[in-house]
Amino acid sequence: MSKPEKKVISLRPEAPRVEPDRPCWGVYEHWVTNEKGRGLRPGVYWHGFKRTSADDDEEDETARPITDEWIATPVTVAARTTNTDDGSEGRFLRLVTENGVKEWIIPMEVFGGSGEEARRALFGMGVIIALKKRSQFMEYLLEQRPAEVFATTCRPGWHESGAFVLPGRTIGSDKVRYQSSVKGQNLFSLRGDLDGWKTEVAAKCVGNPVLTLAIGCALAGPLLSLVGVLGGGVHLVGDSSSGKSLAQLIGSSVWGDPGIFAASWDMTKGGLEIEASSRNDTMLPLDEIKRADPKRVQEMAYSLANGQGKGTMTRDREARGKLSWRLLALSSGERSLSEHAAISGNAAHAGAELRMVDVNAGTRTHRAFDELHGLEGADFHRLLTVAVGSHHGHIGPVFVEQLIASNDTPGLLADFAGIRAQFIEDNAQAGRVADRFAVIALAGEMAIAYGLLPWAPGSALADCQLLYGEWLSRVGSGNAEDRQILAGIHDFIDKHGSSRFSDVNDQTPDTKVFNRAGYWESAGTNRLYLFNKSSLIEAAHGYGLARIIKALEGAKALTKFDADRARRTKNYRIPGGGQSRLYVIDPTTLDNEGAGA
Template identity: 60%
Template sequence: MSTYEKPPSLSLVGEPQAPKAEKLDRPRYAVYEHPCTVESKFHKAGTWYHGLKQSGPDEKAIPIDNWICAPLTVEAETVNSEDGTIGRLLSFSHRGKRIEWVMPMEALAGKGDEVLKVLMGRGLVIEHHQRRQIVPYLASHQSPELVIATTSKPGWHESGAFVLPSRVIGGDNVRFQDSGRAANIFTSKGAISGWQTEIATHCLGNPVLILSVCCALAGPLLAKVGVNGGGVHLVGDSSSGKSLAQLLAASVWGNPGSFAASWDVSKGGVEIEAASRNDTVLILDEIKRADPKRVQEMAYAIANGMGKGTMTREREGRAKLTWRVLALSSGERSLSDHAAIGGSGAHAGAELRMVDVNAGTRTHRAFDDVHGMSGQEFHRTLNDAVSQNYGHVGPAFVESLIQQPEDLHSAFRQVREAFATEGSQAGRVADRFAIMALAGESAIRRNLLNWPKGTAVNACRLLFNEWLSTMGDGSAEDRQILRGIANFIDLHGDSRFSEFRHSGTTTVHNRAGYYEVDDGVRLYLFNKPGLAEAAIGFSLDRIIRALQNVDALAKVDNEKGQKRANKSYFMPGGGKSRFYVIDPAKLEHESAGR
């Protein structure tokens, strides 16, 4: 079996130098970092195979020396932190740049074509006729003493380092591992100073742009503070500036053209997109591209941070994709309005996980201050700027967090006080706006954002209060139930209800109940099926609780000292029936902001 030996590092000074050993034990592989003389023969730098060739059984074996490729070094053994699989850290040079790749050992099980494709694709110079020697060389290499961890997911690693495909921040003994063919979306261009001057400065006075940048910076803080993922959804007409805000957010981490994703994917696709941007930001453009029947399910998945379980051919569970991420979405419609196109009722939980932000009816549509330019000029200026400077602020922010740690829990509690709420559901949304504000203020303190102190908090608080004034501080499920009943009355008030006193003379198809006028107020007497239809998707007990919370049940019965939610009526034709008597005026406060 062939063995591998790496001779001592040789420095080329004048004539090539020879290794100490004049005779080689063959067969073996050797890597020469510099040109050298071996067994009185000149060898150029590279990975060599030193073997023996015998023409016939009686012929004497003669030595052969074949150049396989440029110097290809096995630096360390790797252990994947997610599944424990073993690999090798390979390195070589291409045009003066050091290239690394984590090769899984299972890639050597077959002919090794995938290994060759990756190495050649990354620039390793290979002798074509000797390419089949690379796999035996790697397979025969003894396990290196150095062992490092790898991960296939960007973001925070258990070692404390922050891993990106092209670099590791804050640690030397961990590497990013992928197939070698995935696109690197964490790229950079220009300089951080250019980004600050051309982009950050123009965000001042524009809450939507400030929020978008803060959203991009908040990803690394989620795990540190313990805030759940979720997102904000920029709502506005076409060409209002929503997409530009998303490009600014994407420029924090990479090329906006490739870092930003789209709603035009399956649920499994959005899971992959989220995992590939773990601990950063997920940009999803144009919700109209999403499947209306699946969009709320996708919003849940983004916020919950765990993908769907799958099985191997051996019927064993594969590791699920996981992530922690904030999403920055956009669209001409809200999430619930888009879901309604597919016939799906709004899920209160989905609305809380992807909250609407007004990016269409501000002073200049999505903008509040265009810095003395026209809206079109402002848009063009920023659009040009993000194509020239990107990918610096996010990594610099993480590097600063590692080098200059702070008590993030205490800082978050202080910022959170600016987002006052009473209800627990609105509180979770407030947490999201607060973590974005904290990210922005922390970046300001670290001189990464050239904004005055308080800029991030004020912008995030303004947009949160706008959301709160529209949605209210109460239960999202209550809002959905009350809105459904109010809409049902608006649609069917005179077709599926009739006046109770004249019910015997009026024919109503698919009756939902009756109405009666009490002191000038029309009250609606819902039967049980009608009430369930008006707030479809909720149990009767949950519907009643929502009505009771706003005192919308105008008449109830008292039986044995206990109130019932409905009231008994003697029917004009004889007999008795029970109805839920609803005052529609008590429902109006919920729908006023919609």
């Protein structure tokens, strides 16, 4: 008796038949069968003919044996790319890996070498290339000429096409892609969902101006260029463990994983430029200003606000492109920017302080918080820390989607003007700070209107007005440079009034005074301080004499002049003989004018 015939059951569905126009390349994302019925697994193939004799060239190709060489897992060259940052070209690749479909842009410049770095990157993304076919794989990529053309950029944020570009996602266009210039972590990652973030994070921020400010600061990044507000930042000031870092984590969760998205002041100026550029049109969280170099921190604040890095050159003396960005920074520290800069002996620059404006995040009702929603401080902090780790990266992109969908620039400008009018200022410098709080408030109110924040309409504006008002009451009105100059002279008198000044009417030389700054004379119950030129410039370190005189005159602090008023000095006969022209200053006016500086 013959044995029953075995049935072979194939678990693979019937594969479609292909008849390649040999010799040629082929790419298949699923199993196929060739013209001879042979199954071909997914991948890149070279479809050719086998050589059978020395006279193959004369043989009829239709009669020659065929060959299908597997080169790699499926990699399709889907489009040509042109980088709008520098004009360089590349190829847009679609990769089918065991972990799903991925995209990658390969710069054309890699074909000028062995291509090893490119292949290494592809292996890292899950592509498998036959080891003996590596050069053939590069040849395959180079020979592809797709008709589709994409624009690329190495910088996230708004693109010249009007799209908003993020790593792995472009909002508002399917013809623009983000092209990573370096290998690194994806700052704009997603986890959880938007509803979870709204319930577990945003709802708990209600009643906490510092926390609502952090969210508004993160959402305001995409609005800056649209409403014409310059970059800069806010600096949360408070003691250690007051809740400042939590505010930064919450702000970071708007765009990505807080543990990855947040950065630190502990970096060089060049590093800061890279971090800022990689978060363009979003937000840069900077934790603990005490980690920054006190000698460079003010320069770094200027750089962040100005939005452009320092130009450099290659070894071949070719200029590298400058990094650029526009964003708001959310900084934190136990000291203000000026206090940290003073550690190195540098005078505080009013411009730097205005670009990184201080916000009280330490002496509120519960340190950085105003409302704990029925919880203890530690529990509130812990609850929100866990929540931002579970839900993040959603609201920022959705906010941009809504912004692009509305497509109403005139309406946006009108809304900003309406909110800006509610931030009162009496000089251009305070106006710049008011602009920043206004655009943060606008972002919050827009997100409320879009249904993305579970807050009452008007609450984001009210919180920003509160914090702006607190700042304004601390610094006082008037010009910031004037306040710094007057405060510097006032502090100089407090520090050196008894050691570097003596009575101008005591004709006995005071041998105890070294490194003399001037003299004093009585005016009723007060003293007037008579500064020589060098000590006045020393007291207002960082400012020229003409600027110092302007500030003193504005405060009516120069009280005596000779007939030649242009000098702003009075001629005195000084102890020990001789005469000297001195600047006569009433310190009580400095106390009033400089108290808020």
